[in-house]
Amino acid sequence: MKLIILGAGASFDSIYEYYDNAEVAPFRPPLANELFSPRKYFREIILNYPGGRYFMSQLNGISDVEDFFQKQWDIIEHNRADDLMATFINLNYCLSHLMMVISINHADIGLSNYDVLVQKAYEYSVTHDEEVMFVTFNYDILLEYSLAKVYFGKTRQLNINEYLNKSLKIIKPHGSCNWFKQIMGIGKLPPPYLIHEYLYDHRITIKKLNEMQAADFRTIESPINFSTQEHMAAPRDFYFPQLLIPLKEKDDFILPPEHNQYLKDNLNKVNEILIVGWKGTENKFLELLNRNLSSKEINVTSVNACYEDIENTLRPILPKATIKHYQDSHLLLKTDNTLLSDNLVKSWHVQTPAGSFSSYITGLLQNKHQSIFSTK
Numbered sequence: 406m407k408l409i410i411l412g413a414g415a416s417f418d419s420i421y422e423y424y425d426n427a428e429v430a431p432f433r434p435p436l437a438n439e440l441f442s443p444r445k446y447f448r449e450i451i452l453n454y455p456g457g458r459y460f461m462s463q464l465n466g467i468s469d470v471e472d473f474f475q476k477q478w479d480i481i482e483h484n485r486a487d488d489l490m491a492t493f494i495n496l497n498y499c500l501s502h503l504m505m506v507i508s509i510n511h512a513d514i515g516l517s518n519y520d521v522l523v524q525k526a527y528e529y530s531v532t533h534d535e536e537v538m539f540v541t542f543n544y545d546i547l548l549e550y551s552l553a554k555v556y557f558g559k560t561r562q563l564n565i566n567e568y569l570n571k572s573l574k575i576i577k578p579h580g581s582c583n584w585f586k587q588i589m590g591i592g593k594l595p596p597p598y599l600i601h602e603y604l605y606d607h608r609i610t611i612k613k614l615n616e617m618q619a620a621d622f623r624t625i626e627s628p629i630n631f632s633t634q635e636h637m638a639a640p641r642d643f644y645f646p647q648l649l650i651p652l653k654e655k656d657d658f659i660l661p662p663e664h665n666q667y668l669k670d671n672l673n674k675v676n677e678i679l680i681v682g683w684k685g686t687e688n689k690f691l692e693l694l695n696r697n698l699s700s701k702e703i704n705v706t707s708v709n710a711c712y713e714d715i716e717n718t719l720r721p722i723l724p725k726a727t728i729k730h731y732q733d734s735h736l737l738l739k740t741d742n743t744l745l746s747d748n749l750v751k752s753w754h755v756q757t758p759a760g761s762f763s764s765y766i767t768g769l770l771q772n773k774h775q776s777i778f779s780t781k
Contacts, residue, residue, distance in 0.1 A: 406674040407529065407777050409522070411541040411548065413437050414682020414710060414762065419547055421763035422737070422755075423515035432510035434545055437470045437651070437684075440500070450503045455605050456496030457503075471686060475653035487608045493650070494611060498601040501646035504544040504582035512550045512560055518766040519551040522681075523573065525769070527555050529778035530572040538574045538671060542687060544582045544648050548575060565624050569667055576668050578690055580648030580659040587619040588643040600643045618645055622661045656688045672697040677777045678705045678726075681762050685718035695722045706731055706777060708765045734759040735768050 416434035431446045441451060441464040451457035467473050481490045526537045541548055546562060553561045556571055562583055568575045577584075594603055604614065625644065649659040658665060672693055685691065705728045709715050712730040719728060734757055741751040757764035768774050 406535060406671060406676065407526070407537045408672075408675040408678045409526070409537070409539045409777075410678065410680045410683050411539065411543060412681070412683030413543060415518075415541075416543050416545050416547055417682065418758075418762040419511070419518050420515035421518050421757065421767055428514075432507050432514075434507055434511060434543075434547070438464075438468050440470065440503075441465060446506070447503060450506060451499060454495055454499035454502070454601065456492045456494070457499040459492045460496065469653075471651045471653040474650055478652055487610075490610060491605045491608045494609065494614065495601055495605045496650060497646040497648060500544060500648060500650070501582045505546075508545045508547055508550070508582065511545075512547055517547075517551060518762050519547055520554060521766045521770065523548070523551040523555055525776055525778045526573055536572050536574060536671070538576060538668075538675070540576045540578065540668070540690070542577075542579050542683065544580065546581060546583055549581075562624060565622050565661060568664060574667065576664055577660055578649075578658045578668075578687065579651070580646075581624075582646070582648060583624050584647035585623050585625050585644035586621065586647055587623065588614075588617050588645050589619060590617055591643055604645075614645060622647055653686075654688075656686075656690075658689060669693070676701070676703055678703060679708070679777045680705065680715065681708045681765070683709065683715070684711065685715050691718070691722050698723055699725070701725060702727070704777070705729070708760065708762055710760065712760065730760070731765050731774075732760040733768055733774065734764050735771060735773060737767060
């Protein structure tokens with residue numbers, strides 16, 4: 406089985422060529438320390454939520470988001486910090502809304518590295534009669550959009566059952582911007598009162614919130630509508646986002662039980678790994694890799710800016726693995742059909758950044774190197 410591990414760097418560099426006149430900057434997926442970037446379109450969402458307003462100024466001045474949130478959580482656990490807990494909980498709605506807007510606006514803005522990677526995985530899967538597992542720690546649904554193009558012929562979200570019912574599997578240990586659980590027992594809120602405001606104003610604790618949530622995960626097509634009066638009027642429509650705010654020391658999983666079981670049952674089948682834009686800071690997942698693959702001689706290809714960091718992380722986890730770091734760059738020939746003088750066509754070269762996701766994909770398209778799907 407082939408395993409592809411994706412981190413924030415993969416979504417950040419998910420487009421290798423943008424369409425003409427595309428607005429790239431407003432909705433480009435952020436790296437971890439850019440989650441609360443004061444970009445105009447980010448700011449318009451973040452400032453609607455108490456959690457976003459509280460953390461925005463602090464988060465833009467730090468480099469280690471996990472460490473920051475860990476310290477905030479420690480304050481909550483060891484003190485009666487009810488206001489901070491309410492803010493922390495509210496942050497889930499803010500992140501869900503923000504990442505959904507980013508996903509919708511960035512999905513079809515150019516030529517997608519995710520599209521190519523998923524299509525190559527599909528070709529391998531059907532020709533080898535073998536499942537392929539994607540593990541992504543990103544809240545966005547850009548990968549899901551690419552999978553939908555393969556199986557359904559269009560850009561659309563997956564329902565919760567479609568993550569596992571095809572030969573290409575998607576596991577999201579830290580949740581997703583379109584995953585929710587229904588909240589029970591609140592009753593009808595007076596308009597225009599919103600559920601995230603109710604939970605914040607009433608200082609609902611995490612323990613209480615867990616008791617109020619139904620067991621089943623759901624995918625909601627447009628969580629942005631949760632900010633409208635009409636959507637929030639019916640008690641049955643109250644939901645809480647299912648995504649995990651990253652902590653330094655208390656990494657956990659938040660995903661449907663059957664997804665978690667599939668991951669545990671199939672990691673030991675992996676014989677080759679591709680890593681794209683992943684820093685390797687998720688301890689629980691690293692423990693699973695070690696438990697299932699530490700004794701196997703597997704090949705690992707890393708497409709990462711900080712390749713020395715991921716090498717140092719993986720070496721004790723996968724001591725028998727052969728780890729290669731992709732560091733190539735490629736020239737892409739571009740043409741403009743607008744005729745110049747003497748009927749000449751304008752052409753030029755564009756260089757992809759060395760070791761980037763875009764370089765890996767364009768090199769694959771130009772047959773400059775093999776992917777993990779090229780091996781037998």
